[in-house]
Amino acid sequence: MLRRMNEDPVVQKWRDVLAKHAAASCxxxxxxxxxxxxxxxxxxxxxxMVEGGREKYRVQEVADAVHLSQSACSRLIARLEKAGLVCxxxxxxxxxxxxVRITDEGRTRHREAVPTHRAVLRQVFAAEPAKxxxxxxxxx
Amino acid sequence: MLRRMNEDPVVQKWRDVLAKHAAASCxxxxxxxxxxxxxxxxxxxxxxMVEGGREKYRVQEVADAVHLSQSACSRLIARLEKAGLVCxxxxxxxxxxxxVRITDEGRTRHREAVPTHRAVLRQVFAAEPAKxxxxxxxxx
DNA sequence: TTGCATTAGATGCGTCTGCATGTATGGTTG
DNA sequence: CAACCATACATGCAGACGCATCTAATGCAA
Numbered sequence: 001m002l003r004r005m006n007e008d009p010v011v012q013k014w015r016d017v018l019a020k021h022a023a024a025s026c027x028x029x030x031x032x033x034x035x036x037x038x039x040x041x042x043x044x045x046x047x048x049m050v051e052g053g054r055e056k057y058r059v060q061e062v063a064d065a066v067h068l069s070q071s072a073c074s075r076l077i078a079r080l081e082k083a084g085l086v087c088x089x090x091x092x093x094x095x096x097x098x099x100v101r102i103t104d105e106g107r108t109r110h111r112e113a114v115p116t117h118r119a120v121l122r123q124v125f126a127a128e129p130a131k132x133x134x135x136x137x138x139x140x
Numbered sequence: 141m142l143r144r145m146n147e148d149p150v151v152q153k154w155r156d157v158l159a160k161h162a163a164a165s166c167x168x169x170x171x172x173x174x175x176x177x178x179x180x181x182x183x184x185x186x187x188x189m190v191e192g193g194r195e196k197y198r199v200q201e202v203a204d205a206v207h208l209s210q211s212a213c214s215r216l217i218a219r220l221e222k223a224g225l226v227c228x229x230x231x232x233x234x235x236x237x238x239x240v241r242i243t244d245e246g247r248t249r250h251r252e253a254v255p256t257h258r259a260v261l262r263q264v265f266a267a268e269p270a271k272x273x274x275x276x277x278x279x280x
Numbered sequence: 281t282t283g284c285a286t287t288a289g290a291t292g293c294g295t296c297t298g299c300a301t302g303t304a305t306g307g308t309t310g
Numbered sequence: 311c312a313a314c315c316a317t318a319c320a321t322g323c324a325g326a327c328g329c330a331t332c333t334a335a336t337g338c339a340a
Contacts, residue, residue: 006187006191008258010258010261010262010265011258011261013261013265014164014261014265017157017160017161017164018161018184018207019207020157021157021158021161022207023207024154024157026328029328039295039296041296044158047146051146058318058319059318059319059320060317060318060319067158067159067162067163068297068298069297069298069299070298070318070319070320071297071298071299071300071319071320071321072296072297072298073319074318074319074320074321075296075297075320075321076296078320091318094305094306094317094318095304095305095306095318096303096304096305096306096317096318096319097305097317097318097319098318098319118148118150118151121150121151121153121154122150125150125153125154166298169298179325179326181326198288198289199288199289199290200288200289208327208328209327209328209329210288210289210290210328211289211290211291211327211328211329211330212326212327212328213289214288214289214290214291215290215291215326215327216326218290231288234287234288234335234336235288235334235335235336236287236288236289236333236334236335236336237287237288237289237335238288238289
């Protein structure tokens with residue numbers, strides 16, 4: 001399929017992004033889920049909170065960091081809270097707002113999942129020296 | 141949020157992919173949908189069929205090209221067929237198989253949508269000389 | 281030919297997503 | 311202060327996805 005590559009360099013960049021995104025997110029989703037009971041976005045949220053160094057984050061702030069809509073992030077945080085990986089507290093200064101903070105269990109689960117996460121990324125971003133045009137992941 | 145960047149170069153690449161994917165797909169989805177009644181994946185399928193130069197494609201072949209599962213692609217093609225943009229015929233040589241071919245209306249819709257598609261991509265892949273770390277698409 | 285594993289594609293089901301909207305609080309203006 | 315608009319998050323809803331499974335057609339072997 002698709003012998004002729006699209007010649008537009010912007011399109012080539014975009015297809016490269018699509019290919020890498022598909023390859024990585026597919027494997028990440030499966031591996032994180034099976035090995036650590038975490039979705040890809042859930043891992044990403046935990047990681048951002050760990051890296052941020054602060055203890056409290058606003059929902060919208062998290063949403064921006066992981067490229068999710070506010071509504072999707074609200075639900076995602078609800079799932080994480082139900083799993084005991086984060087907790088939500090009302091923001092006293094602005095009672096509309098909510099503070100999200102990662103729990104110890106959340107930090108633990110994140111720490112455990114990091115090796116899996118990095119291994120998948122190394123694999124995806126390693127293979128492919130020239131330009132694969134059409135992804136050929138076949139059996140991974 | 142997230143002052144400290146993750147130092148791992150593979151993670152940085154991955155986050156760049158995530159940011160570009162989110163920025164582009166979000167805008168593409170909206171613009172293609174509003175202006176041309178096409179989803180991003182639907183456009184992608186039409187484009188691959190046009191570029192491929194052949195007239196007939198197998199479902200799995202299309203799925204691989206656009207990084208969709210076989211089931212998702214089956215439904216996507218069903219949507220396109222209902223919209224009159226492709227048609228399906230049984231493969232006589234192997235009656236399990238199906239041939240998908242783009243219709244004239246499909247070619248027209250694709251051709252009309254190309255400028256929108258390219259404009260969005262140019263915008264997303266243009267902005268950002270150094271490295272934005274956090275995406276800042278804001279109002280597009 | 282019969283029997284069984286394989287393959288192509290369709291479909292049931294549960295999950296996640298974005299958009300639109302709802303609810304509550306905050307801030308501003310007259 | 312009262313009315314009104316803006317902001318922060320939650321939620322109803324419909325759409326699209328992947329996984330597992332189903333159906334039908336193949337093909338290979340006994």
